[in-house]
Amino acid sequence: MALPATPWPPAGVPPVDARRHALAAAAFGLPVIPLTRGKLPAVRSPHHADHSPVRCTGECGRAGHGIHDATTDPAAVLALFAAAPWATGYGIACGRAPHHLIGLDLDVKHGTDSLASLRLLAREHGFTVPGTVTVLTPSGGLHLWLTGLPGRPVANSAGRLAPGIDVRGNGGYLVGPGSCTLHGVYRLAPGPVRPAPAPGALLRLLAPPHRAPPHPDLHAVGRPGSCAPGSDGVALIRFVRDSQPGQRNDRLFWAACRAYECGLGEDLAPDLTDAALGSGLTERGARATLASAARHVAPRAPGVAGAPDAAHRRISLDGRT
Numbered sequence: 001m002a003l004p005a006t007p008w009p010p011a012g013v014p015p016v017d018a019r020r021h022a023l024a025a026a027a028f029g030l031p032v033i034p035l036t037r038g039k040l041p042a043v044r045s046p047h048h049a050d051h052s053p054v055r056c057t058g059e060c061g062r063a064g065h066g067i068h069d070a071t072t073d074p075a076a077v078l079a080l081f082a083a084a085p086w087a088t089g090y091g092i093a094c095g096r097a098p099h100h101l102i103g104l105d106l107d108v109k110h111g112t113d114s115l116a117s118l119r120l121l122a123r124e125h126g127f128t129v130p131g132t133v134t135v136l137t138p139s140g141g142l143h144l145w146l147t148g149l150p151g152r153p154v155a156n157s158a159g160r161l162a163p164g165i166d167v168r169g170n171g172g173y174l175v176g177p178g179s180c181t182l183h184g185v186y187r188l189a190p191g192p193v194r195p196a197p198a199p200g201a202l203l204r205l206l207a208p209p210h211r212a213p214p215h216p217d218l219h220a221v222g223r224p225g226s227c228a229p230g231s232d233g234v235a236l237i238r239f240v241r242d243s244q245p246g247q248r249n250d251r252l253f254w255a256a257c258r259a260y261e262c263g264l265g266e267d268l269a270p271d272l273t274d275a276a277l278g279s280g281l282t283e284r285g286a287r288a289t290l291a292s293a294a295r296h297v298a299p300r301a302p303g304v305a306g307a308p309d310a311a312h313r314r315i316s317l318d319g320r321t
C-alpha cells in the first residue's frame with residue numbers, strides 16, 4: 001500500500017513513524033535508506049552469503065548496498081522499507097543532488113562544548129553559522145544541516161574540523177528526524193525547515209584532505225614484525241572502505257592492527273575512521289575497534305609486533321581467506 005508523500009517537514013506524522021518521515025524527506029529531495037535501531041542500513045546485503053567479498057554498489061540490481069540504495073523515489077523507498085520491516089529509522093545520504101547535504105554532528109559527550117568550538121572556528125575563519133535545520137539527537141547533541149555545492153565534495157570526518165564536531169559528507173549519512181534508535185528518537189528542532197547554504201569559508205575547510213603519498217615507512221618491508229608487503233595506507237583504507245556488512249569490524253580491526261604495527265596508527269586513524277563510516281560502521285563502533293586494535297598491538301610495538309591473532313590473520317589484503 002503506497003502512502004502519499006507528505007510535505008517537508010511532515011505535519012501530523014507521529015514522531016516515531018520512520019517510513020512516513022523517510023517518504024517526506026524523499027519528497028523534499030533527500031535520498032533515504034531504512035536503518036535499524038542500531039543506525040545501520042537495515043536491508044541485508046544480497047552478497048552476505050558469498051564466500052569472497054564482492055565489490056558491488058548496486059550494479060547487481062538488488063537492494064542491500066547500504067547508502068548506495070538511497071533514493072528519493074517514493075515507490076523505491078517503500079520497497080526498501082518492505083524489504084526491511086524491522087527498520088525503525090532512516091538515513092539521509094549526504095552529498096547528493098539537489099541539496100548536496102552536509103551534516104555537522106555536534107557532540108555533547110565527554111564534556112565537549114562543540115557549539116563553542118564551532119563558534120570559535122567560525123570566528124577564526126570569518127564566517128557566520130547560519131540558522132538552519134537542526135535535529136536533536138537522543139544523546140543531547142545536535143545535527144546541523146547545510147547545503148553544499150555540486151563539484152565541491154565534502155569529506156566525512158570525526159573530530160577533525162574541531163573538537164566534538166563530526167562531519168557527514170559524500171558517502172556518509174545522517175539519521176533522519178523521526179528515527180527511533182536504541183538510544184531514543186531523533187527529532188526536528190523548532191526553527192528553520194530549509195537547510196541553509198554552507199558558507200564558502202566552511203566549504204573550503206570541509207574539502208577532502210589532499211591525499212599524501214604512502215608513508216615511506218609503509219614500504220619498509222622485511223623488517224621483523226614490521227609492515228607486511230603491500231600494506232600501504234591507501235590499500236588499508238580501501239580495504240576498510242570496501243567492507244560488506246558482516247565483515248566491516250573484522251576488516252577495520254585487521255587494517256588498524258597493520259597500521260599500528262607500522263607505527264602509523266595515529267596518522268591513519270582519521271582516514272580509517274572515515275572509511276569505516278563510509279562502509280556503514282557507526283562512529284562509536286569504529287572508534288572502539290580502532291582502540292581495540294591499538295591495545296592489541298601496543299605490547300609488541302614498535303618494531304616487534306608479531307602476527308595478529310588467528311581470527312584476524314585469516315583475512316588478507318585482497319579479501320581472500
Ligand SMILES: [Zn+2]
Nearest residue numbers: 056058059060
Ligand atoms: Zn550487488
